[in-house]
Amino acid sequence: MSSSGLRDSxxxxxxxxxxxxxxxxxxxSQSLLTEIMETAERFIDFGQRKIKxxxxxxxxxxxxxxxxxxxxTRTTFEIAAKRLxxxxxxxxxxxxxxxKGETLLDTARNLQAMHADMLxxxxxxxxxxxxxxxxxxxxxxxxxxxDGRHAHPTQAMLDxxxxxxxxxxxxxLAVAIVGDVLHSRVARSQIQALVILGVPDIRVIGxxxxxxxDVESLGVTAHTSMDxxxxxxDVVIMLRLQRERMTGQLIASxxxxxKTWGLTEERMAAANKDAIVMHPGPxxxxxxxxxxxxxxxxxxxxxxxxxxxxxxxxxLSMVMSGAEGAGE
Amino acid sequence: MRIAIQGGLLVDPKTGxxxxxxxxxxxxxxxxxxxxPAWTNKKVTNIDATDLIVSPGFVDLRARxxxxxxxxxxxxxxxxxxxxxAGITSLCMPPDCIPAIDTPAIAQxxxxxxxxxxxxxxxxxxxxxxxxxxxxxTDMKALVDAGCVGVSNALAPLDNTLVMRRALQYATTFDVxxxxxxxxxxxxxxxxxxxxxxxxxxxLPASPVAAEIVGLARDLALVETTGARAHFxxxxxxxxxxxxxEARVRGLSVTADVTIAHLHLTEDSLLSFDTNCxxxxxxxxxxxxxxxxxxxxxxxITAICTDHQPHEPEAKLTPFSESEPGTSSLEVLxxxxxxxxxxxxxxxATTISMLTYGPARVLNIxxxxxxxxxxxxxxxxxxxxxxxxxxxxxxxAGKNSPFLGDTLTGKIKQVICEGKLIxx
Numbered sequence: 001m002s003s004s005g006l007r008d009s010x011x012x013x014x015x016x017x018x019x020x021x022x023x024x025x026x027x028x029s030q031s032l033l034t035e036i037m038e039t040a041e042r043f044i045d046f047g048q049r050k051i052k053x054x055x056x057x058x059x060x061x062x063x064x065x066x067x068x069x070x071x072x073t074r075t076t077f078e079i080a081a082k083r084l085x086x087x088x089x090x091x092x093x094x095x096x097x098x099x100k101g102e103t104l105l106d107t108a109r110n111l112q113a114m115h116a117d118m119l120x121x122x123x124x125x126x127x128x129x130x131x132x133x134x135x136x137x138x139x140x141x142x143x144x145x146x147d148g149r150h151a152h153p154t155q156a157m158l159d160x161x162x163x164x165x166x167x168x169x170x171x172x173l174a175v176a177i178v179g180d181v182l183h184s185r186v187a188r189s190q191i192q193a194l195v196i197l198g199v200p201d202i203r204v205i206g207x208x209x210x211x212x213x214d215v216e217s218l219g220v221t222a223h224t225s226m227d228x229x230x231x232x233x234d235v236v237i238m239l240r241l242q243r244e245r246m247t248g249q250l251i252a253s254x255x256x257x258x259k260t261w262g263l264t265e266e267r268m269a270a271a272n273k274d275a276i277v278m279h280p281g282p283x284x285x286x287x288x289x290x291x292x293x294x295x296x297x298x299x300x301x302x303x304x305x306x307x308x309x310x311x312x313x314x315x316l317s318m319v320m321s322g323a324e325g326a327g328e
Numbered sequence: 329m330r331i332a333i334q335g336g337l338l339v340d341p342k343t344g345x346x347x348x349x350x351x352x353x354x355x356x357x358x359x360x361x362x363x364x365p366a367w368t369n370k371k372v373t374n375i376d377a378t379d380l381i382v383s384p385g386f387v388d389l390r391a392r393x394x395x396x397x398x399x400x401x402x403x404x405x406x407x408x409x410x411x412x413x414a415g416i417t418s419l420c421m422p423p424d425c426i427p428a429i430d431t432p433a434i435a436q437x438x439x440x441x442x443x444x445x446x447x448x449x450x451x452x453x454x455x456x457x458x459x460x461x462x463x464x465x466t467d468m469k470a471l472v473d474a475g476c477v478g479v480s481n482a483l484a485p486l487d488n489t490l491v492m493r494r495a496l497q498y499a500t501t502f503d504v505x506x507x508x509x510x511x512x513x514x515x516x517x518x519x520x521x522x523x524x525x526x527x528x529x530x531x532l533p534a535s536p537v538a539a540e541i542v543g544l545a546r547d548l549a550l551v552e553t554t555g556a557r558a559h560f561x562x563x564x565x566x567x568x569x570x571x572x573x574e575a576r577v578r579g580l581s582v583t584a585d586v587t588i589a590h591l592h593l594t595e596d597s598l599l600s601f602d603t604n605c606x607x608x609x610x611x612x613x614x615x616x617x618x619x620x621x622x623x624x625x626x627x628x629i630t631a632i633c634t635d636h637q638p639h640e641p642e643a644k645l646t647p648f649s650e651s652e653p654g655t656s657s658l659e660v661l662x663x664x665x666x667x668x669x670x671x672x673x674x675x676x677a678t679t680i681s682m683l684t685y686g687p688a689r690v691l692n693i694x695x696x697x698x699x700x701x702x703x704x705x706x707x708x709x710x711x712x713x714x715x716x717x718x719x720x721x722x723x724x725a726g727k728n729s730p731f732l733g734d735t736l737t738g739k740i741k742q743v744i745c746e747g748k749l750i751x752x
Contacts (some may be wrong), residue, residue, distance in 0.1 A: 026529070125647035126531045127601035134601075135645070148649070149531030164360055188531055212528040213536070 011133055018322040021133045021142040024151040024314050025192040039314035040307070046083055047309065056317050059084035060117040065092045065107070066145070067107075067123045072281055072305060073145050073155070077120050080312035087115075094269045102240055112140045118320065126185075127148035128156070141319045149185050157191035158311040160197060162304050163235055165269040166276050170194070174201035176229050176271075178261060179239035179288050180210045182250075186237055186280045188218070195219040205229035206261060209250045226261055238263055238279040241288045241315055254287055264290045268298065276300050303325045329355050329563050330370055331366045331749060333742075336377025337487050341384065342680030342697040354649040355412070356747030360701060373687065373749060375742055383743060385417025385678045385705030386661060387687040387696045388559060389507070391636035392654070393450065395441075395463070395727075396434070397426025402725035404438070405636050407658075408447030410723035413752060415706035416634070416659040417745045418688075418695045419448050421506075423455035424482035428465045431456040432443040435631060437461050444522060449705075450747065451477045451693065453507055456495045462486040469502050473693030477691045478505035480561070483608055485511040485543055491549065496556035509561045510568070511609065515539035520649045522610040526595035530615055533649055535610050537565045544568050551582060552647035559690050560584040562635060564609040570597040573628050583690050585631040586620050588664045589655050589730065600639055603651035604730040607635075624682060625672045631687035632668075634661050638726020654727035659717060663736035665713055708742040715739050 012021040012028075019032070046052055064082045066074055074090065081088045083091060093107070102110075108119060120142040121129045126148035134141040146152040167173055175194055181187045181204045182203045194202050195218070202220040205209055211222050223229030241257065251257045265275065277299045279290075294301060331353040337360070338349040352367075353358040359365050391411060395400040411419055421438060423429035429438070435452045442450035454471035456479045458464040468479055479499055486492040499506050519525040519535025527534035544560065551558040563569060563584045587608065594614045597605040605611060609700060615641045623629040637654025644651050661683065669679030688696025695705055714737050719727045743750040 026575045103642070103646065111406075121646065128647045131647055132603050147531075148647070149533075151531070166331075174601050185531055188529070213526050213534070214525045217525040218529065 004267050007041045007189045014322055015152065019315075019318050020322045022153055022319055023129050023133055023142065023144045025153045025156050025189045025196065026151070028196060030196050030198065033063065033157065033160065036157050036311065036314050036318065037164060040161055040310040041316060043083075043310040044307070046313070047306065048217050048307045049071065052083050054083065054084055057081065057084035057320055060086045060320060060326045061115065062086045062088050062118045062120065062316070063111050064088060064120045065122070066090070066092045066096070067110070068146065070145070072284040072308070073122065076305065076316055077145060077312050080309050080316055083309070084313055087145045092096040100114070103130065104128060105135055108136055108140070112136055115142065118316070119229050120145050122302070124148055136274060141316060141323050143319060148286060149183055149188070150187045152185040153189050154308070154312055155186050155317055156193045158280060158308040159190055159280070160193050161307050162174060162278060163276070166300070167234055170197040173199045174203070174233040175199055175235040175237065175270060176203045176205055177239065178226070178229070178312055180241050180269050181206055181215065182210045182212045183238065183242060184239050189248050190237060191218050191220055197328065203233070207251060221326060226267050227270055230267060233271045236263065236268070236271060236277045238277065240280065240282065241284055243284070257288055259316045261290055262288055262290060263293050265293055265296065268293065278304055281305070329746070330367060330372045331744060332372050333375045333382055333384070333706065333708065335379050335383035336491050336592045338698065339381055339383045339677050339680050340698055341685035342679045342699070345455060346677055349641050351698060352655065353706070353744065353747055356704055358698060358700050358702045361698065370693065371652070375708065380708050380741055381676065381700070381711050383707050383709070384684040384696050384698050385707045385743065386415045386683040387691070387693070388419040388661070389631050389633040389687045389690065390422055391416070391419040391634050391658065392638065393421050393425070394638060395425065400639050401643070403591060404441050404450070404497045405445055406725040407636070407638065408442055408445050408450060410655050410658050410725075411448035412743055412745050412750050413740065415662055415707035415740045415743055416448050417707070417743065418451060418659060418693065420453050420477060421675070422453050422482045422690065423480055424460060424484070426586065428455045428460050429453065429471070429476065430458050431469045432467070435471055435474040435476050444703070446663065446748065448529070449513040451691065453477060454479045455489065456506070457486065457546050460484045461491060462488060462491060466500055466641045468499060468504050469611060472502060472504055477693060478533065478559070480507035481509055481698065483509055485513045487513055489546060489550070493550050493554060496550050496558070497552040497558045498616045500554055503557060505557045507561050508547050508558055510540060510544035512539050512542040512546070512670070515542055518649070520606055520610065520653070521598055522595045522612040524595055524597050524613055530553045530601070532598065536565060537612065540565050540609055541567050541571060546569055548580070552578070558582050562587055562590070562609060562752065563620065563629065564590055564616065566613050566616045566663055567624040569619045570630055576582045576628070579720070583631070584629050585633050585687070585690070586624065586629050587635040588657055589635070589660050591617065591621055591624065591632065591668050592664055594728060601648050601668045603646065604655060604728050605722050605734070606648055606651045606653050607655055608638050608653040619718055620636070621672060623667060625674055630681040630682070631690055632661070632665055633687065634658050636724070637651075638724045641727070644728050652726070655730055656722060656724045658724050659722055660729065660731050662709060662740060664739035666738040704744055706738060706744040709740045713737070715737040
């Protein structure tokens with residue numbers, strides 16, 4: 001019967017294949033991901049300019065609608081939008097399904113009534129950005145800044161961009177993602193991006209309680225041991241262990257976790273000599289990564305943040321031009 | 329009122345026969361089959377059923393009316409009417425309305441109100457515990473005397489195994505049927521999607537198969553040791569099907585049903601975050617779906633129900649995990665059951681039995697068959713007519729169907745409920 005579940009997975013694309021929303025990496029083409037990174041190249045030295053502004057989004061109103069706390073993502077989106085000359089409004093809101101407050105869609109419709117041009121949405125529920133894009137399609141562009149455990153596509157793209165700066169040929173890479181894959185929207189989007197970009201060897205490493213069921217169906221291999229998992233990899237991506245989520249017996253103790261899956265310089269010896277280390281932040285020093293590892297020359301944690309601005313400028317400009325293209 | 333149904337193919341699920349025979353109804357009762365009774369000088373309504381199927385009215389083991397308590401979703405008036413238009417002449421109402429069906433007064437009120445409305449006949453199912461809270465047993469004897477056909481935990485599994493055991497023991501005292509939704513609440517947690525490929529891809533909170541089979545294993549053990557008469561509701565996994573089969577082999581007389589949507593949809597239906605596909609228990613893997621279909625074919629499952637749960641639009645206009653579970657499924661029962669029958673090459677009589685005689689035997693009620701002297705609940709349908717399911721063709725107040733926009737085959741043409749011809 002109607003099990004054609006993918007019937008509107010292309011809601012984020014115009015008919016010509018350009019971006020109209022940016023909701024997920026899932027289903028996008030390699031050429032589109034490459035275009036996002038190449039567009040970001042043009043913005044990368046922007047931060048060093050005396051006048052850090054381009055007029056691309058002048059006159060547009062962009063709303064940062066965050067239902068979950070965020071510092072880095074919200075700030076870099078704001079900087080990206082401002083460097084493109086857009087007007088930016090930050091809304092941090094609390095939302096609860098049990099309280100009879102305004103629904104997510106009503107909030108979005110109100111912002112649309114104020115003639116916002118784009119919503120950058122973060123919510124703790126998978127599919128939240130998707131929901132707004134589906135019901136306010138054609139009237140407002142939506143960029144997903146993280147929805148539940150589902151997707152964090154701009155984070156994944158800035159990570160791909162960072163990898164590409166150091167390892168330009170994705171088809172030769174082995175990448176390991178370490179830690180709490182189960183709860184990580186970042187990991188899901190990264191895996192999808194790595195698959196689309198043609199990375200042949202993608203591994204996830206962690207205790208079985210933090211690796212989602214059927215993870216192999218995403219195109220990765222699962223490992224419980226750091227020594228085998230990191231063997232000859234080129235890129236190590238550490239995930240943040242969310243202490244507040246670990247109460248349900250997902251890990252035994254922080255001590256055992258660090259001893260078994262924490263990234264140290266000794267552990268890194270299993271990886272290739274020129275391997276790089278990344279982390280979406282914020283990092284827990286001494287829990288998932290040792291302090292000396294986080295600060296070592298292999299670590300790209302701070303360049304990731306800088307690259308985040310360029311990638312977000314790229315995505316915002318591409319989505320707005322996709323919207324204009326569709327409107328003509 | 330006298331009704332003569334002429335020229336149709338009469339399907340009798342009790343005997344498994346399909347035969348061209350006329351049916352004669354008088355004063356709400358089937359008076360004759362085949363041979364015309366000696367009716368003289370009285371007005372007779374003739375129904376031409378040429379090229380149509382004549383079957384017993386359908387019996388639905390689980391359909392929410394939303395009244396009392398959720399009248400903003402639907403009411404007894406809207407849903408008993410929608411049910412009968414879908415060929416469902418008898419339905420069981422689970423106890424999870426507000427207040428729950430935990431006192432004879434609520435049960436009587438529901439029955440009386442449904443009776444006045446003249447749509448589908450409503451059989452209330454009593455709550456196993458007060459307010460479905462899982463701690464205090466209900467007055468089962470009084471509830472049965474008030475017309476309840478069984479006791480159930482609805483969608484609220486009992487955490488406390490001792491209370492569950494005592495509830496089943498108490499039910500055996502009065503030989504009351506226990507309709508059990510098998511589920512381990514802590515394993516289900518806040519899961520909204522089958523734990524597997526799709527929940528992993530979409531990052532949706534997952535409900536593992538273990539939640540169902542751990543719950544089922546416990547309840548089967550309790551049924552075996554208490555001797556309770558038990559029916560398991562909404563089985564969703566291949567392993568649960570095997571466990572029901574194994575229990576039968578061990579001599580337990582347990583029955584099980586499946587929802588019509590679970591025979592047709594899998595976890596893949598969630599890929600577009602369609603909240604109409606948020607159901608409890610979740611749609612599982614293709615392998616599970618196939619096992620459910622096979623269980624219908626081999627008789628492990630003897631009833632297909634709608635598990636109808638109408639919602640107002642707002643209940644589904646939320647992110648997936650915040651939406652309320654359940655589908656509006658009265659209208660799809662016949663066409664989708666026919667589709668399953670066709671795909672598996674089941675006889676029409678066997679397929680129809682899943683909607684009629686099968687569920688009626690679970691409840692032990694006088695329904696689900698067409699025989700002389702029986703209450704005249706008859707459904708006449710065209711098995712080949714195609715139609716499109718949309719908000720207009722859904723008569724229920726709830727339009728929350730995952731099949732919206734689909735072309736369905738099989739359409740109800742006439743329904744006779746307790747001898748009364750329903751205007752369609």
